[in-house]
Structure formats: structure tokens, C-alpha cells
Amino acid sequence: MVAERQKILASVDTDFPRWYQDVLEKAELADNGPVRGTMVIRPYAYAVWERMQSEVDARIKATGAENVYLPLFIPQSYLEREAEHVEGFSPELAVVTHAGGKELTEPVVVRPTSETLFGELMAKWIQSHRDLPMLLNQWANVVRWEMRPRLFLRTSEFLWQEGHTAHATREDAAEYATRIHLEVYKDFLENVLAIPVLPGFKTPSERFAGATNTMTCEAMMGDGKALQMATSHELGQNFATAFDITYTDAQGKVQTTWTTSWGSSTRMMGGLIMSHGDDFGLRIPPRIAPHQVVVIAVKDDDRTVDAAKQIVADLSTAGVRTKLDVRIAPGFGRRATEWELKGVPVRLEVGPRDLDAAQVTYARRDTDGKSPLPLADLVTTIPVLLDRMQEDMLASARTRLAERTTHVSTIDEAREAAKTGFAVIDWVVLGEAGEKELNRDAITVRCLQTRDGRMPDPLNPEQDLVAIVGRAY
Amino acid sequence: MVAERQKILASVDTDFPRWYQDVLEKAELADNGPVRGTMVIRPYAYAVWERMQSEVDARIKATGAENVYLPLFIPQSYLEREAEHVEGFSPELAVVTHAGGKELTEPVVVRPTSETLFGELMAKWIQSHRDLPMLLNQWANVVRWEMRPRLFLRTSEFLWQEGHTAHATREDAAEYATRIHLEVYKDFLENVLAIPVLPGFKTPSERFAGATNTMTCEAMMGDGKALQMATSHELGQNFATAFDITYTDAQGKVQTTWTTSWGSSTRMMGGLIMSHGDDFGLRIPPRIAPHQVVVIAVKDDDRTVDAAKQIVADLSTAGVRTKLDVRIAPGFGRRATEWELKGVPVRLEVGPRDLDAAQVTYARRDTDGKSPLPLADLVTTIPVLLDRMQEDMLASARTRLAERTTHVSTIDEAREAAKTGFAVIDWVVLGEAGEKELNRDAITVRCLQTRDGRMPDPLNPEQDLVAIVGRAY
Numbered sequence: 001m002v003a004e005r006q007k008i009l010a011s012v013d014t015d016f017p018r019w020y021q022d023v024l025e026k027a028e029l030a031d032n033g034p035v036r037g038t039m040v041i042r043p044y045a046y047a048v049w050e051r052m053q054s055e056v057d058a059r060i061k062a063t064g065a066e067n068v069y070l071p072l073f074i075p076q077s078y079l080e081r082e083a084e085h086v087e088g089f090s091p092e093l094a095v096v097t098h099a100g101g102k103e104l105t106e107p108v109v110v111r112p113t114s115e116t117l118f119g120e121l122m123a124k125w126i127q128s129h130r131d132l133p134m135l136l137n138q139w140a141n142v143v144r145w146e147m148r149p150r151l152f153l154r155t156s157e158f159l160w161q162e163g164h165t166a167h168a169t170r171e172d173a174a175e176y177a178t179r180i181h182l183e184v185y186k187d188f189l190e191n192v193l194a195i196p197v198l199p200g201f202k203t204p205s206e207r208f209a210g211a212t213n214t215m216t217c218e219a220m221m222g223d224g225k226a227l228q229m230a231t232s233h234e235l236g237q238n239f240a241t242a243f244d245i246t247y248t249d250a251q252g253k254v255q256t257t258w259t260t261s262w263g264s265s266t267r268m269m270g271g272l273i274m275s276h277g278d279d280f281g282l283r284i285p286p287r288i289a290p291h292q293v294v295v296i297a298v299k300d301d302d303r304t305v306d307a308a309k310q311i312v313a314d315l316s317t318a319g320v321r322t323k324l325d326v327r328i329a330p331g332f333g334r335r336a337t338e339w340e341l342k343g344v345p346v347r348l349e350v351g352p353r354d355l356d357a358a359q360v361t362y363a364r365r366d367t368d369g370k371s372p373l374p375l376a377d378l379v380t381t382i383p384v385l386l387d388r389m390q391e392d393m394l395a396s397a398r399t400r401l402a403e404r405t406t407h408v409s410t411i412d413e414a415r416e417a418a419k420t421g422f423a424v425i426d427w428v429v430l431g432e433a434g435e436k437e438l439n440r441d442a443i444t445v446r447c448l449q450t451r452d453g454r455m456p457d458p459l460n461p462e463q464d465l466v467a468i469v470g471r472a473y
Numbered sequence: 474m475v476a477e478r479q480k481i482l483a484s485v486d487t488d489f490p491r492w493y494q495d496v497l498e499k500a501e502l503a504d505n506g507p508v509r510g511t512m513v514i515r516p517y518a519y520a521v522w523e524r525m526q527s528e529v530d531a532r533i534k535a536t537g538a539e540n541v542y543l544p545l546f547i548p549q550s551y552l553e554r555e556a557e558h559v560e561g562f563s564p565e566l567a568v569v570t571h572a573g574g575k576e577l578t579e580p581v582v583v584r585p586t587s588e589t590l591f592g593e594l595m596a597k598w599i600q601s602h603r604d605l606p607m608l609l610n611q612w613a614n615v616v617r618w619e620m621r622p623r624l625f626l627r628t629s630e631f632l633w634q635e636g637h638t639a640h641a642t643r644e645d646a647a648e649y650a651t652r653i654h655l656e657v658y659k660d661f662l663e664n665v666l667a668i669p670v671l672p673g674f675k676t677p678s679e680r681f682a683g684a685t686n687t688m689t690c691e692a693m694m695g696d697g698k699a700l701q702m703a704t705s706h707e708l709g710q711n712f713a714t715a716f717d718i719t720y721t722d723a724q725g726k727v728q729t730t731w732t733t734s735w736g737s738s739t740r741m742m743g744g745l746i747m748s749h750g751d752d753f754g755l756r757i758p759p760r761i762a763p764h765q766v767v768v769i770a771v772k773d774d775d776r777t778v779d780a781a782k783q784i785v786a787d788l789s790t791a792g793v794r795t796k797l798d799v800r801i802a803p804g805f806g807r808r809a810t811e812w813e814l815k816g817v818p819v820r821l822e823v824g825p826r827d828l829d830a831a832q833v834t835y836a837r838r839d840t841d842g843k844s845p846l847p848l849a850d851l852v853t854t855i856p857v858l859l860d861r862m863q864e865d866m867l868a869s870a871r872t873r874l875a876e877r878t879t880h881v882s883t884i885d886e887a888r889e890a891a892k893t894g895f896a897v898i899d900w901v902v903l904g905e906a907g908e909k910e911l912n913r914d915a916i917t918v919r920c921l922q923t924r925d926g927r928m929p930d931p932l933n934p935e936q937d938l939v940a941i942v943g944r945a946y
Contacts, residue, residue: 033590034551035581038544040594043609046540067519071511072545072583072614072630073567078507091574094546096583099629100618101564108508110545110569110583117506121513130802136516141545141614145573156572157545329603 008341011279016223023273027282027341030151037149037156044342045269047290049159052268053139055192055288056161059184063176065135065163070117072141073108078116092144094156110143115261118164119243126257129168129249133176137163152270153227153473160265166245166257170236173258174213174458177232180262181215181455185230193268194285194394195219195275196401197229198422198468199455200447203435212236213458218446218468220401221274224421226446226472229271232262234458270473275397282343283365285393286386291323293382294344296335298351300328308350311360311378318379320386340365345389346382348373366393405468411437414469418443422470430467438469446470481814484752489696494624496746500755500814503624510622510629517815518742520763522632525741526612528665528761529634532657536649538608538636543590545614546581551589565617567629583616588734591637592716599730602641602722606649610636625743626700626946633738639718639730643709646731647686647931650705653735654688654928658703666741667758667866668692668748669874670702671941672928673920676908685709686931691919691941693874694747697894699919699945702744705735707931743946748870755816756838758866759859764796766855767817769808771824773801781823784833784851791852793859813838818862819855821846839866878941884910887942891916895943903940911942919943 008026010018024030029045032038041049057067073096094110097103111117118136126134139161146156163180167173181199189195197217207214211233218226240246240257249255276283286292293315297308305326315322323344325335332349339347349361349370359372366389373381404421408414411434417423418438427448430438435445448465449455456462481499483491497503502518505511514522530540546569567583570576584590591609599607612634619629636653640646654672662668670690680687684706691699713719713730722728749756759765766788770781778799788795796817798808805822812820822834827845836843839862846854877894881887884907890896891911900921903911908918921938923929929938 031594033544033546034548034593035544035546038546039542040544040590041542043539043541046542049542050540066516067523068516069512069514069519069522069632071506071508071513072616073506073508073511075507094569094572094581096567097570098580099567100620107571108567117513120507121504130800143545147573159542327603 008337009279009281012222012277016221016274019277019279020274023277023281023341024151027343029269029273029282032149032151035156037146039151039155039157041159041266044290048272048284048288049266049269051288051290052188052193053161056184056188056264057139059188060137060161060163060180063135063179063183064133065137065165067137067139069140070111070114070121070138072111074111074114074116076107076109078120079109094143094145111140112142112144113162113263114138114140114142115162115164115239116243118162118261119239119245122164122166122257122259123243123245126166126245126247129247129255132247132257133165133167133172135163135165135176137161150270150473152266152273155266158266160263162263163261165260166240167259168247168249168255168257170234170258171459173260174234177213177215177234177260177262178455178458180260181217181230181232185217185232185262185264189217189219189229189268190394192285192287193272193275194287194390194397195229195271196394196398198447198449198453200449200468201456201458201461201465202231203432203445203448203467205432205435206445208233210235210238212238215455215458216447219271219275220397220404220422220470221271221473222277222400223274224404224470226422226444226470227267227271227274228446228472229268230262230264233260235259235261274473276343276393280337281341283393284343284345286345286390289343289345290321291342291344292321292386293346293348294323294325294339295348295350296332296339297324297326298332298349300326301352303355304350304352307355311348311350311375314379315382318383320382336363345386348378364389366396414438415441415443418470422446422468424466424468427465427467430469435467442471443469444472446472481810482752482754485695485750489747492750492752493747496750496754496814497624500816502742502746502755505622505624508629510619512624512628512630514632514739517763521745521757521761522739522742524761524763525661525666526634529657529661529737530612532661533610533634533636533653536608536652536656537606538610538638540610540612542613543584543587543594543611545584547584547587547589549580549582551593552582564620567616567618584613585615585617586635586736587611587613587615588635588637588712589716591635591734592712592718595637595639595730595732596716596718599639599718599720602720602728605720605730606638606640606645608636608638608649610634623743623946625739625746628739631739633736635736636734638733639713640732641720641722641728641730643707643731644932646733647707650686650688650707650733650735651928651931653733654690654703654705658690658705658735658737662690662692662702662741663867665758665760666745666748667760667863667870668702668744669867669871671920671922671926673922673941674929674931674934674938675704676905676918676921676940678905678908679918681706683708683711685711688928688931689920692744692748693870693877693895693943694744694946695750695873696747697877697943699895699917699943700740700744700747701919701945702741703735703737706733708732708734747946749816749866754814756866757816757818759818759863762816762818763794764817765794765859766819766821767796767798767812768821768823769805769812770797770799771805771822773799774825776828777823777825780828784821784823784848787852788855791856793855809836818859821851837862839869887911888914888916891943895919895941897939897941900938900940903942908940915944916942917945919945
């Protein structure tokens with residue numbers, strides 16, 4: 001069986017980039033679109049994305065933010081407010097020059113973000129201190145022309161949410177950005193995607209342009225490289241000053257707001273795949289899995305099929321997302337391999353012999369081996385099993401992160417450790433000069449953290465920080 | 474009070490177009506975007522749209538369809554497969570000519586629909602009869618350059634879902650398109666939006682290009698004009714032939730599939746506003762309302778505010794979407810007017826005198842007048858009240874539809890009736906010649922129905938049909 005499986009995918013250990021491409025194709029997750037750098041998200045991957053959206057959206061709304069929808073098209077003049085776009089078309093922009101059957105007087109840009117529109121609108125919508133904080137979020141597609149596209153990780157068009165908020169004080173802005181970072185992103189990534197993340201600050205050189213502070217959640221992929229999963233920015237009064245986002249305070253005085261922005265994208269799909277996948281395909285944590293359990297009828301006789309259907313009905317009633325597979329054409333082995341590829345957490349195999357013994361056979365995707373399970377216990381056992389798998393997958397990802405993270409005290413040691421994972425080095429030891437030196441070898445500071453692995457307090461940053469260093473996607 | 478209110482909005486009866494613009498602005502639903510014809514959907518309207526999406530999506534999924542996401546950009550050559558696009562840029566298309574900092578070798582079009590991409594992909598994904606039916610849907614933004622934009626009704630960019638399916642037989646395709654039309658669109662529009670619709674077929678001249686049959690759900694707005702709320706198309710084998718969507722049948726023979734497509738959009742927001750709105754603003758049916766109940770503290774003393782908070786907590790626990798309004802600044806009257814404008818179904822006013830009597834005052838948005846309601850009964854009374862309002866709003870819209878629909882027997886009578894509403898006329902009497910004659914006066918056949926108001930059976934259309942005739946948005 002192992003031999004047969006290994007024909008399907010490249011190996012995680014020996015050719016991770018190839019393995020990633022193989023999984024995308026064989027598990028029917030995504031295809032290249034006809035325009036270079038664009039992506040077709042196929043039903044199975046889109047179902048995962050819908051669950052991501054729903055989980056992240058609920059957390060965003062719990063912080064009090066509301067969703068809006070702003071236009072895809074932005075007048076070119078809006079982007080010219082930002083100095084770096086003044087000289088002609090920025091390479092990342094897609095520009096519409098013709099519409100309505102003729103050439104446009106002013107070209108319009110397909111949004112690379114909606115930042116400038118949020119700026120214009122918040123300036124208009126915010127008048128009084130009573131309008132603050134203004135907490136807005138948008139789910140949308142954005143376009144950044146990509147020279148080296150890679151599905152889910154870097155595509156010319158991607159799906160994301162971008163939040164933009166305005167506050168009366170720096171304290172309120174910092175507190176809110178921190179809340180988004182920890183209660184939305186970190187909580188979702190760890191407790192739903194089972195991906196442990198290192199929350200921290202970006203160094204000044206890695207900061208988002210215009211931000212006074214960029215918070216990041218960094219995760220380690222299966223090959224030891226880092227993936228930035230989400231970022232939140234304190235923009236100070238820079239953005240508010242540029243867009244004139246002011247308010248009249250209780251004393252009638254005009255004040256400038258403090259703003260934040262924060263985002264997460266379909267890149268998280270890439271992170272999910274690369275965090276948990278193994279040589280046999282995806283492994284999807286139960287809380288995000290479109291199908292938590294697949295019930296496979298081993299034979300197509302009425303008794304087996306009816307029993308399989310009954311199990312699906314019982315588990316669905318118990319709140320388990322359950323998929324029925326009673327296909328006749330592909331043999332049982334091929335179907336089992338397919339669900340393994342797709343990373344469905346639990347496979348239940350229903351066959352005549354098992355039914356004679358009033359049991360089914362179950363296989364956990366995250367560990368090897370099959371075991372019998374009495375039919376009578378299914379509805380009570382499976383939900384408990386799914387919870388345990390969720391915990392186990394997070395624990396196992398934490399173990400990998402710990403095993404591949406080395407505490408070092410010199411730049412040379414950091415460079416060595418970054419070959420296979422992360423290095424932790426005192427920020428006073430590394431410094432911006434050391435950071436630049438590592439950059440030459442494509443090694444970056446992923447984030448700065450407190451010595452005990454927490455995100456620094458933006459209002460009272462400790463000086464005693466460590467740098468997490470590694471290669472990154 | 475009435476005098477004060479009438480200053481806010483134009484009147485439904487005397488200036489409906491102006492009233493519509495006023496409502497969009499005063500109820501903070503939408504703004505024009507900076508690029509002509511684009512739209513900013515503000516939080517309150519977007520919250521309604523999110524509920525629309527969720528309700529429609531659940532119904533689509535219940536029919537077995539899966540969601541995908543296809544790229545925003547389409548190579549121009551894809552559209553040239555369709556004859557009408559061959560000659561240069563079609564006026565409705567927005568074309569990206571520059572990206573990546575330079576001029577593109579082949580311009581790319583911003584999707585006006587994803588039809589051609591679905592065609593290409595289904596041709597690739599469908600191989601065997603076992604892949605059928607293939608039932609796909611997409612939620613996305615699309616762009617059709619609009620010369621006479623009108624927020625929600627006709628905008629250069631809008632949000633929609635488009636479904637595309639392929640089937641082995643014409644029967645299966647027709648049955649599925651009918652199911653989408655009745656179980657998804659009609660059910661949602663009537664039972665959630667409380668908008669009665671006339672399901673029927675488009676006449677050959679009103680049919681979607683390439684369709685063998687177009688099904689529509691037509692609704693009557695507050696001014697007696699029609700709005701097409703959703704359409705479903707049987708595409709026969711036309712589309713499958715153009716895109717080579719074929720399959721190998723059980724006998725190993727290559728066959729051409731039968732396809733359908735169907736869509737609904739943010740236009741439904743326009744329909745919701747124009748169906749139920751009155752001189753005081755929106756009226757949102759409880760099932761789609763972001764806030765079903767708003768609890769207004771009349772004074773800002775602790776006792777009143779605490780009581781209001783307790784009511785919100787109790788109703789929320791009972792599953793009622795409840796909004797708390799304890800703002801101090803705007804006076805009570807202004808706040809009441811604001812919630813009325815926003816069409817929140819039930820307003821609960823909590824004040825010291827009411828609390829002394831262990832009651833609150835409630836106002837239904839759909840009818841006039843206020844009544845006291847004992848605090849002890851709130852949690853049991855409100856859900857029942859919301860259900861009744863939902864029914865009443867549908868019934869009242871049905872009454873208007875019936876009152877403004879006239880059965881006529883000549884084209885002149887049809888023309889007269891269409892001034893204020895719909896005319897029903899035998900299709901054999903009207904005919905395509907009569908249809909053309911009415912078109913000259915901007916009157917169209919909205920749909921063809923059976924004599925008892927049902928949608929004809931696409932597989933066995935009765936000859937004895939009536940035409941619903943009216944002016945339309």
C-alpha cells in the first residue's frame with residue numbers, strides 16, 4: 001500500500017515544493033487560471049475557505065467591527081497620494097484603460113487593497129467623537145500582479161479580508177489592533193487550523209509601509225520555513241493625516257484619529273496544506289474540515305449501503321459533518337486513497353463482515369492504522385475522537401516547531417539553524433546590522449517576541465526581546 | 474410627527490425615484506464610488522446582503538451544488554468565441570491593458586460573468602457519465618460598464634452568484650433549472666424577503682442569448698413597475714457544443730452535455746427597498762433584518778439603561794437579533810426616526826414610567842401605532858410577533874400585486890393597465906407582434922405563465938399561457 005501511495009505524490013522530506021504542487025492537483029484543490037498568476041479554487045478547497053471565512057468573520061464581528069463592500073475600481077489619482085506610486089504604473093498594479101467601448105479619460109486601477117477608499121470614506125463618515133471608534137472590515141478579491149506566482153501563496157488575484165479602524169487615541173488603536181491579532185488571528189489559527197503561531201512585532205525594516213508597528217503571526221511549515229499567516233498594523237496618525245480623517249472632540253476641537261489595518265487571505269489555505277500535509281496528502285483538522293468523517297461502503301449490496309446511509313444520518317444528527325461514499329466504479333482502495341489525499345479526519349469503512357460483528361472499521365487520518373468500532377458507540381465516540389484529533393494535531397505541530405527551533409547566540413549559529421527551521425537570538429545581539437547580514441542569505445527576522453514567547457505590549461514594549469529568524473515563503 | 478418625517482424623504486406616491494435615492498442616503502445604505510457607476514455598500518445594507526447570501530447559499534447547497542472561485546480576469550480571446558464580442562471591445566467590458574508595469578501582450582477582460590471560464594473548466598473536469606451532473610456555483614463581483622447607473626439596480630460592478638451545471642439529459646437539466654428557480658429563488662424571495670413573485674418563462678425575444686428557455690421571477694415594486702429578481706436558463710446543448718463539454722456514456726460513446734445557468738445579485742437589495750419601503754423609510758421583513766428588534770432607552774439613567782440591557786440579553790438568548798440603543802446625544806425622537814428609516818421591524822421603548830408599570834412600549838414598523846407590552850411577556854411575545862409581521866408583509870405585498878394587476882383582452886387595455894401596474898393578457902391574443910408594439914412604449918412582457926399563475930413545465934409547456942405585461946426597471 002505504501003508503495004502505491006508514494007507514486008501519487010512527491011515526498012514531503014525530499015521535495016517539498018513538488019509535493020505541494022502534487023497535492024494541489026491530486027487532491028483537486030486548485031488550478032492555474034488562464035491569465036498568468038490567477039487561480040481557480042476548486043470545490044473542496046473552496047469549502048475549506050468558506051469555513052475559514054466564517055470562523056474569522058465571527059471573531060471579527062465579536063470585536064464590534066462591521067462589514068462593508070467598496071468598489072473594485074480605484075481612480076489612479078487616489079493611489080498617487082502615496083509617493084511610491086507617483087512614477088507611472090507601479091509593477092504590481094493592473095490598470096483598466098478601456099471601458100464602455102472607449103479609452104477612459106483617467107485610467108482606473110484594480111484594487112491592490114482598498115486602503116485609499118477606506119481612507120476617503122472614513123474621512124467622510126467620521127465627524128464627531130461619537131463616531132469613534134469606527135471599526136470596518138471587507139471581504140473581497142484584490143489584485144497584485146505577480147511575477148513568480150505560486151497557488152494560494154502568491155497569486156495575482158487573491159481573496160482576503162482587510163480591516164480598517166479609526167480611534168480617538170493611540171491607546172485605543174493599539175489595544176484594538178492587539179485584540180484583532182490575538183483574539184481573531186492567533187485564536188483562529190491555533191484553535192481551528194491547529195497551526196501554532198509565533199505572535200510578535202516585525203522589525204522596522206520588515207514593517208508595512210506607513211505603519212508605526214506591524215504585528216504578525218508566523219507559522220512553521222512542514223519544511224521548516226516560515227509563513228506569515230496574518231498581520232495587523234498600527235498606522236499611528238500617518239494614514240489619518242494623509243486622508244484627513246479627523247473628528248471634533250467633546251470640547252469642539254478638531255483632532256486627528258489614530259488608525260489600524262489588518263488582514264488575512266487565501267494564503268492561509270497554503271499554510272494549512274503545508275503545515276499538516278504528509279506523504280499521503282492533506283491532513284485537515286476536524287474543526288475546519290468540510291467533511292469530518294467519510295463513510296465508505298466497501299460493497300454495493302443493499303445491506304451495506306443502507307447501513308452506511310444510516311451511519312451518515314446518525315452522525316449528521318449528532319452534528320458531525322459526514323460524507324457518504326457509495327460509489328461503485330472506483331475500487332475501495334482507490335476511494336480510500338482519495339479521501340486520504342483529501343485529508344478527511346476519519347474514515348469509516350462499512351462492509352458485510354464488519355456488519356456481521358455489529359461494528360465498523362475506522363481509520364484516523366492523523367495517525368496510522370485501523371481499528372474496529374462497535375456500531376452502538378459511533379455517535380458518542382466520534383465527536384470525542386474528533387476533539388482529540390484536533391488537540392493532537394496542534395500538539396504535534398507544536399512539537400515540530402519546538403524541535404526545529406534552536407536558541408543561538410551568534411549570527412553564524414542563526415544562519416546554520418535557519419537551514420532546517422527557526423533560530424531564536426537576542427535582538428540586542430542580532431541588531432539591524434545582523435538582520436541585514438542574514439538577509440543576504442535570504443534569511444529574515446520573522447518577528448520580535450518577549451523572552452517567554454509572547455507578543456510585546458505595543459504601549460509598553462519591553463527592551464529585552466528575542467528575534468525569531470528563518471527562511472520564509 | 475408626520476410633518477417632521479416628510480421632510481426627510483420624498484414621497485413614495487409622488488416621486489418614487491427621488492424617494493429611492495433619499496432612502497439610500499438617509500438610511501445609510503449605499504454611496505456612489507469614485508469611479509462612475511460603482512457602489513459603496515455601507516454596513517447596514519451589507520449586513521442585509523450577508524443574510525441574503527447565507528439564505529440563498531444554503532438553498533443552493535441543498536440542491537447538491539458546490540461553490541468554486543474562478544479568476545476575475547479572462548483572456549480577451551475567450552470572449553471572442555462568442556460572436557457578439559468579436560468586433561473590438563464590447564461596450565459593457567472593462568479591459569486591463571497594463572499590468573506588471575508594462576503593456577500586456579493580450580489584454581484581459583474583467584469578468585462580466587464567469588460563463589466562459591465555467592465552460593472551459595467543465596470541459597476539462599467532465600470526462601465520464603459518472604462526473605454528471607456537475608453542479609457548480611460562484612459568489613463573486615462582476616463588471617458591466619453601465620451608462621445609466623442606479624445604485625443596487627444597475628451598477629458597473631455588482632455582487633452576485635452564478636450557477637453553472639451540466640447534465641446527461643435535457644430532462645435532468647430542465648428539472649434542475651426548475652428546482653433552482655422554485656426551491657431557491659422563489660422560496661427565498663417569498664418566504665424570506667416577503668416579496669411575492671410571478672414565476673414564468675421569458676418570451677423568445679426576452680430570452681438570455683444562447684438559452685433555449687429563460688425562467689424568471691418577476692416582482693412588483695411600490696410604484697407598480699416590475700423588477701426581475703432572478704433568472705435561470707436552460708442552455709440546451711448550445712453552450713456545451715461551443716465549449717466541448719462532453720462525456721463518455723456507460724456504453725463508451727462520447728455525448729454532449731446539457732447545461733444550465735442561473736443567477737441572482739445585489740439587485741435584490743434594490744427589490745427589497747422598493748417592495749416594502751414607505752414614506753418613513755425602509756421596512757425590512759423580520760427574517761432578513763440584521764436587527765429584528767431595537768431596544769431604545771428613552772432616558773440615560775442607570776435603571777433605564779440596565780433594564781434595556783437586560784431586555785436585549787433576554788431576547789438575544791431567545792434567538793431574536795436585538796440591537797441596543799442607549800445613545801445619549803441624539804434625542805429620543807431622532808433615534809426613533811432613525812430606526813424607522815432603517816426599517817427595523819420592532820422598536821421597544823424603555824422609559825422610567827413604563828418600567829414603573831412593569832412594561833415597555835412597542836411599535837411595529839409595518840403598521841402604525843404603539844402599544845404597551847408587559848415585561849414578563851416579552852420573550853414569548855416577540856418571536857410570535859415577528860412571525861406574524863413576516864406573514865403580514867408578504868400578504869400586504871400580495872394584496873398590492875393583486876390590486877394593481879388587471880386582466881385585459883386587448884393590447885390597448887394592456888397599455889393602459891401598465892401605467893399603474895401589470896396587465897394579464899392571453900399570449901395567443903398578444904403574440905410576438907403585440908409584444909413588439911408594446912415595446913415601443915417601453916412596456917415589456919415580464920413572463921409567460923399558466924392561466925392559474927404557475928410556471929409552465931419546461932418539458933411539457935402548455936399552449937394556453939398568459940403574458941404578464943408591465944413597465945420594468
